[in-house]
Amino acid sequence: MTDMSSIPQSNARPMRRFATARSVVALIMREMSTSYGRSPGGYAWAVIEPAAGIALLSLVFSAGFRNPPVGISFPMYYATGMLPFMMFNDIHGKIATCLMFSKQLLAYPTVTFVDAIMARFILNMVTLLLVGYIIFSGCLLLFETRTTLDLPVIIQSYALAAFLALGVGTLNAYTFTRFNVVQRFWSILMRPMFLISGVLLPLNAIPQPYRDYLWYNPLVHVVGLMRAGFYGTYDASYISIPYVVGISLACFAMGLLLLRRYHQDLLML
Template identity: 30%
Template sequence: MEHVLITQGRVIGALILRETRTTFGASQLGYLWAILNPAIGIAVLTAIFTTIGHPPPFGSSLALFFATGFLTFELYKKLSGSLMLSFDANKPLMLFPLVQATDVLIARALLIVATYILVMVLFYTGLIILDLASLPAHPDQVFQAIVATSLLGIGMGTTNAVIYSVFKTWKQIEEIYSRPLFFMSAIFYIPDNFPTEIVSVLSWNPVLHLVEWMREGYYPNYNSSVLSKPYVLSVAFVLLLIGFAGERLYRKKRIG
């Protein structure tokens, strides 16, 4: 058993290196751009809202408020979208006996999560240096929010990968139904400020709960009446179960 785990660990390590070269290229600029891209997105949002004179929905820093929402959303979206294509992108590798489809998924997921954790650390550190943010009030809750976001993203990405492997049109369908999530995930606003009828609809979106979880962790006095940790974790584990069960069920058909 120990030998098997060591072997699979080496396989996943090799796949992470391959994913790094494939995703970011051989130069360091590719990885640097992956780090800068989310930061640029937050900077653009902050500049737009500052120009129109919009005050921060919470706290004194627009950049911090947007970062807690945007980076959380981007981590989920990157996992759910990139993992969807992992089976097809690595199909030749899965002909090798040592390489399993789950190894490919885990390798890509670990690379994405590690990259976004680095992005968060660098961006929040920059805000702290510029006196636009303080240290997280509840670091344990921030960490839990990142873990929960990763689980939901991996669950959705794995489920997407299984569906896409047998139904190629799913990529276009997924892009259509996931596009409104950007506006429904509390990146620009506080859900509690909306009427109850609107909140009851928005609360079905698990990504919104993740953003609220992150903000409760970062801000010392942010209390969300919308956040339901059991709900978002339940959705994540159901998606993980569907995804990995589906991968095993359709494994022969996919490889063939």
């Protein structure tokens, strides 16, 4: 085995980067085989599940209302709310449990907790981007939506959802592993989150004073930004990108500091 201390510093850094990239790719391949390779249909379910949810919401609410709160297409309206919410929820869940999932591999010195986080982040982000592309394209092809796509705004919304998931997920990778009760509490907290994140009703439709309270939910800004990317008349004045970025950065930095300090102890739990 090569002694890294005997390698010149200029050559050691590229070797570390190569080892990191190789570890991340190996973890991605393992994640693909375990998450999507064991069930019949594999990746097809990643598209079927949100599509079925959007169809069910559209069917239920179209029976009682003539038009959705924004636009004229129920499937497109709920897709613009559900897909960014799903981007956050799925990526966060994968990152938050990465230490428990890869505990045996993290015992090797060449595999770090950063590798495990990045592998799950990259794989699930790419998967959900493809799912979003398929579902949005299907809505545009199958239904009259009367939407005007603003691609930079849509990309911003996806980026915010992914970054928020990375930040909160990294922090919870520590808290979930260190305190089992936190994971149970979080699962309870996320059940009503679908209702208070603007997926069903936009923030502007919520009466005061509850509207001001819900503003502090960063997912409200993510979902609102996605809708602003599809509906040119959508009132997006309440959206604060710096607020979401600030929360994401704070959680990510705190999570990295805690994991760097205690990751060896967490592997012993």
